Amino acid sequence: MIRIANGQGFWGDWLEAPVRLLEQGPLDYLTLDYLAEVTMSILQKQRQRDPNLGYARDFPPLMARLERLVRERNVKVIANAGGVNPVACAREVCRMAPSLKVAVVLGDDVLDRIDEFLAKGYEMRNLDTGEPLEAIRGRILSANAYLGAFPLVKALATGADVVISGRCADASLALAPMIYEFAWREADWDLLAAGTVGGHIIECGAQATGGNCQAGWQTMPNLADIGYPILEAEPDGTFVVTKPPGTGGRVDLHTVKEQLLYEIGDPRAYITPDCIADFTTIRLEECGPDRVRVSRVRGRPRTDFLKLSISYAAGWKAVGTLVYSWPDAIDKARAADRIVRERLARLGLRFEEVHSEVLGAGACHGPAAAPAPDPPEVQLRIGVRSQDRSAVDRFTRELIPLVLSGPPTATGYGEGRPAVHEVVAFWPALIPRHEIQPRVEQVP
Template identity: 55%
Template sequence: MEKILPTIVEKNIKIVTNGGGVNPIACRDAIFRIAQKLGIKGLRIGVVYGDDILDKIDDFIKMGVDFKNMDTGEPIEKIRERITSANVYFGAFPVAQALKQGAQIVITGRVTDTGITLAPMIYEFGWSETDYDKLAAGIVAGHILECGAQATGGNFSYDWRSVPDMAHIGFPIAEAYPNGEIIITKHENTGGLVTIQTVTEQLVYEIGDPTNYITPEVIADFTTIKLEQIGKDRVRVYGVKGRPPTQFYKVSMSYFDGYMAVGTLTYSWPDALEKAKKADEIIRTRLKDLGLEFEEIHTEFLGYNSCHGPLAHKIDEPNEVVLRIAVRGKNFEDVDRFGREVPALILTGPPGVTGFGGGRPHPSEVIAYWPTLIPKELVKPEIIVEEI
């Protein structure tokens, strides 16, 4: 920010970011300090917060919110005493309100990635909460932008070899219009490309039901999206349909779920796979003999089938195979003891082993994810705009 803030102020560029994390107020204060250091006056920064409901969970439960897991249906009681964070996903409208109040920079806590793209459109074009098709178009634009260069040729399965100058790949830009049409492009003289194929690959990324892309503002129907190549590195996005949103906000909770550790050893030709499998058998036997308790022991053979599993094509004789074995459990001491068993395999297991230069595995905490819902009327975003 210290590098770009003078240009932002000089050219009146507005910035919207959900990079405030767990403390967007502190993030704002840090930018104010940079502005003071640079002698910048009159900078207005908005903050959208109120998403943190960790201290209010019990109150909401008493009000009848069940906070059940959206994916599994499990009750919140299963993890209640282990919850470490709980944040509501707010949408675009409070961000647009901060822009309306004169903020040049808007920092948020938990706001949807699509919302920070939609918000400037709401602000600029005056879209209302019932302009569902236009809101859906802005959401689609946000979805295209949210993974950066994945829309401009990064991670491109269709024809990755055709992507020019990937070392200097450009990031996508959404040109928005009042009627809801969007043009996806990128800066000239940057690498990558913008085609129907690159945009399509990003569109199908993490969407679930394409007819039911739920956001705080609108439900977008991705099956209505139309794409048209209108020039080099320019794709028109249009025809998007939307319908009214649900009465709920999504809540992202995290909770402590024990410990894990991961160890790797590399076995060389000849018989690399056979050696790695034998080493896996040996360490599992030793862990069992020690009476160690784990919720899961997971083994992969990198270079053989770690990516495709049973669908991997057969390899007669790999040059090398990396044994990757991981354990997860509630007991720190058991997970820690696993870490001492991995290096022991070097001299008490199959021959031809290498690749153990980083020390033994050490336990790390497992922080798990609990997606849930809360009625919108129970939590409201807070907006403040202040000037240095």
């Protein structure tokens, strides 16, 4: 049996979580998932400004903090902290935690190969809209293939203490140590699917252990000290989901089921670079306090394609807010919204979208919300998006004047003008698997 924990569900997750997991232990592997869909584009911009950047900058100092414990307890760390510059990330880890042996997985970055792919006739159509990539060719900021678990396994085989990758499938981070330790093969589809399900359960960190859990949240123990998830994985593909003893949160059928269904499509076909997992075969049972056993996972052969994560510049946006108080707070907010829109129209500004919501009056649930009575206050929230930055910039000056020139009781403008942000959009596509050649390098 091996114990695999995940201490980071996204870049920006609780900084103490990986440290506490290692202290609480025992662990064999610690995985850290840093990359959301648009994180790659932010990192790409950072690398453009400085060729030594472009990775999750929280990671090297974290490894410095963990260095002694990782060595003493012989825990291997697997992280997709490399972003668009895994080698620079690895060098920084070596500098800050010099006693650790580091290996990197490369080959996911295909930004320089887009023209080659197009020339070969791969259209890389948007998986959601069907549009060919040609439509945004000139605006692409980053392009990475989701790699699977097997390149991570090769990196583990070098004897590294720390394995750093760029874009890889989230669930592959936890599957890799199972393949490595249990000598699973590339066609062991049921086993690979089982490990993938395990990886999916822990990839969002505390969302498996009671965080963001609808079921009984009021009685969820000690969320301030929530335990992050641990898999106790067996060579036969069964595993137990648990968390360190004495920590907050909960692991039961409810918390595990909510995470199993999180961000999936067809549950019969959960597609990763490693296999296709069938979630309708999974059997769950509570086998002790904060322990859920997972078994009977079935899998099918992997597809001949890898998913590409492409990001591109998609214009500019800004979101501004104003608060209105009782009486008639909702009506005042809606009147203010009409005034802003009329003033924008008179200026002749062009927007792709102007979207208004009244927070406190059904902004989240829309038509599904119950009609609101006259609340003590609401927040008007207006967002605009345009290819024309100056139009968005002008919008940011149109809210505060309403404090003196609009409906009464406008407040909450203390932050001043809202900021203008570049919109970096995500373009999911497919590429034949044989075009991508992952490789492993040891650093330094």
